[in-house]
Amino acid sequence: MAVKLGILGLGTVGTGTVELLQDKLGRHPLLQEIEIYRVGVRSLTKHRDVELSPEVITTDLEAIVNDPAVDIVVELMGGLEPARTLMLTAIKNGKHVVTANKAAISRFGAEIFTAANEAGVYVMLEAAVGGGIPVIQPLKQSLSVNRIDTIIGIVNGTTNYILTRMQTEGSDFDDVLADAQKLGYAEADPTADVDGLDAGDKISILASLGFDGRINRDDVYCEGIRQVTKTDIAYSAKLGFVIKLLGIAQHLDIDNSQLSVRVHPTLVTTNHPLASINGVYNAILVEGQPIGQVMLFGPGAGAGATASAVASDILNVVAALKTTTPKPNPLLACSHQHYCQIAPISELVTRFYARFLSKDQAGVIGKLGTCFGNYGVSLESVVQTGFQGELAEIVVVTHDVREGDFRQALAEIQGMESIDSIPSILRVL
Ligand SMILES: NC(=O)C1=CN([C@@H]2O[C@H](COP(=O)(O)OP(=O)(O)OC[C@H]3O[C@@H](n4cnc5c(N)ncnc54)[C@H](OP(=O)(O)O)[C@@H]3O)[C@@H](O)[C@H]2O)C=CC1
Numbered sequence: 001m002a003v004k005l006g007i008l009g010l011g012t013v014g015t016g017t018v019e020l021l022q023d024k025l026g027r028h029p030l031l032q033e034i035e036i037y038r039v040g041v042r043s044l045t046k047h048r049d050v051e052l053s054p055e056v057i058t059t060d061l062e063a064i065v066n067d068p069a070v071d072i073v074v075e076l077m078g079g080l081e082p083a084r085t086l087m088l089t090a091i092k093n094g095k096h097v098v099t100a101n102k103a104a105i106s107r108f109g110a111e112i113f114t115a116a117n118e119a120g121v122y123v124m125l126e127a128a129v130g131g132g133i134p135v136i137q138p139l140k141q142s143l144s145v146n147r148i149d150t151i152i153g154i155v156n157g158t159t160n161y162i163l164t165r166m167q168t169e170g171s172d173f174d175d176v177l178a179d180a181q182k183l184g185y186a187e188a189d190p191t192a193d194v195d196g197l198d199a200g201d202k203i204s205i206l207a208s209l210g211f212d213g214r215i216n217r218d219d220v221y222c223e224g225i226r227q228v229t230k231t232d233i234a235y236s237a238k239l240g241f242v243i244k245l246l247g248i249a250q251h252l253d254i255d256n257s258q259l260s261v262r263v264h265p266t267l268v269t270t271n272h273p274l275a276s277i278n279g280v281y282n283a284i285l286v287e288g289q290p291i292g293q294v295m296l297f298g299p300g301a302g303a304g305a306t307a308s309a310v311a312s313d314i315l316n317v318v319a320a321l322k323t324t325t326p327k328p329n330p331l332l333a334c335s336h337q338h339y340c341q342i343a344p345i346s347e348l349v350t351r352f353y354a355r356f357l358s359k360d361q362a363g364v365i366g367k368l369g370t371c372f373g374n375y376g377v378s379l380e381s382v383v384q385t386g387f388q389g390e391l392a393e394i395v396v397v398t399h400d401v402r403e404g405d406f407r408q409a410l411a412e413i414q415g416m417e418s419i420d421s422i423p424s425i426l427r428v429l
C-alpha cells in the first residue's frame with residue numbers, strides 16, 4: 001500500500017516537492033511507494049505550476065491532519081501558527097511530520113519533539129537548515145560520535161545573495177532583496193532574513209543537535225545585515241576581509257558549561273573556507289573531536305534544492321515505515337531533555353572592526369587609543385582612510401576583547417567632543 005502524504009502548503013517549497021515527487025524516473029525506487037494524497041492551500045483559485053487533481057487540493061488543513069488515511073504530514077506552509085497546532089494535531093493522531101519550518105521548530109521544538117516521542121512518530125527537518133544541504137542528518141548520525149567544539153555557518157541564502165551582489169557589483173541593498181524575493185529565496189516576510197532572525201532559528205537548531213541539548217531561542221543574539229554598507233564592504237576588502245552573515249555556536253568557557261550562540265555580520269579573512277561561499281549558497285563548518293573540520297556546502301534556498309531535503313526526509317520515514325522496529329530509531333528521533341546554558345553576548349570574546357567619523361582635529365587617533373587602552377582593548381590596526389565631507393574616517397580592527405569591555409569603551413568614545421559618530425561596528429572571525 002502506498003504511503004499517503006498530506007502536504008500543507010504549495011508555495012515555493014511545496015511546488016518544488018510535488019514536482020520532484022511526480023517525476024520519479026532515475027530517483028530512489030522507494031519514491032514509487034509515495035502518494036500525494038492531499039495538499040492544503042489558502043487559495044483554491046491561485047494558479048499552480050504543478051498539476052494535481054481537484055480532489056487532492058483543499059483549503060481545509062485541519063481535515064488533512066485529522067484524516068486517518070494520511071501517514072505523513074509534510075508541513076511547508078511556514079509561520080508559527082497555525083503550523084504549530086497543525087503539526088501537534090498530526091502528531092497526536094500518530095502521523096509522522098516532515099517540516100521545513102525552522103521558525104516553528106526553533107521556538108516550539110521542545111513541545112513538538114516531546115509530543116512526537118510520546119506518540120512514537122518522527123519529526124524530520126532536513127529542509128529547515130541549509131536548504132538542500134544535508135546537515136541535520138549528518139549531525140544526528142554520521143558526526144554524532146564526535147565532540148563538537150564549533151559550528152559556524154552561512155545559513156541564510158537571501159542575505160548571502162545580497163552581500164555577494166553588494167560586494168561584486170556594488171549593487172544597492174533594496175534592489176538585490178527584490179531579486180532574492182523573485183527567485184523564491186526570501187521568507188514571506190523578508191525581515192526574518194535581513195534581520196538575522198531566520199539564521200538565528202537555524203543556528204539554534206544546529207546548536208541543539210551539535211551540543212546535545214535544547215536551546216532557548218530567546219537567548220540567541222541576532223543581528224542582521226541592515227547596517228552593512230558598501231563603504232564597509234570596500235574597507236573590509238582593503239583590509240583583506242569579506243563580510244558574511246554568520247551563525248556561530250561554540251563553547252564559551254574552558255569547562256564547556258556555557259555556549260555562545262549568535263548571528264551577526266562578520267569580517268572573514270579572504271583565505272577562510274567560508275569567505276568564498278557566494279550567492280544563495282550556504283556552508284556549515286563543523287569542528288569536532290576527533291574528526292577535525294568538516295564543511296557542508298550547497299544551495300541554501302530555492303524550490304528544487306529545498307525539495308531535495310524534504311523528499312529525502314519523506315524517504316527516510318517511508319523506509320522506517322517499511323521496517324517493523326518496536327521503538328523509534330534514536331538516530332532519526334530527538335531525545336533532548338535539558339536546556340543548554342547560553343552566555344549573554346557581552347561575554348563573547350572576539351575581534352572587532354569599527355568605523356568612526358571624527359572632526360579633523362590633531363590627536364584624535366591618540367585619544368581613541370588611550371580610551372581603548374583604559375578598557376583593555378588592544379588594537380591590531382588603525383587606519384585613517386579618507387574623508388566624508390568635513391569628517392575624517394578612521395577604521396580600527398581590535399585584537400580579541402570581551403564584548404562588554406569593548407562596548408564600554410565605545411560608549412565613552414561616543415561622548416568625545418572630537419567624535420561625530422560610529423557608523424559601523426562589526427565582529428571579526
Ligand atoms: N523558500 C525557500 O527557499 C525555503 C523555505 N523554507 C521554509 O519552507 C516553508 C515554506 O516556504 P515557501 O514555500 O517559501 O513559502 P510560500 O509563501 O511560497 O508558500 C507557503 C504556502 O503555504 C500556504 N499557506 C500559508 N499559510 C496558510 C494557511 N494559513 N492556510 C492554508 N495555506 C497556507 C500558501 O497557500 P497559497 O499558495 O494558497 O497562498 C502557500 O501555498 C517555510 O517554513 C520556509 O521557512 C525552508 C528552506 C528554503
Ligand SMILES: N[C@@H](CC=O)C(=O)O
Nearest residue numbers: 156157158186187301
Ligand atoms: N529565506 C531562507 C530560505 C531557506 O531557508 C534563506 O534565504 O535562507
Ligand code: NA
Nearest residue numbers: 126129131133
Ligand atoms: Na538541509
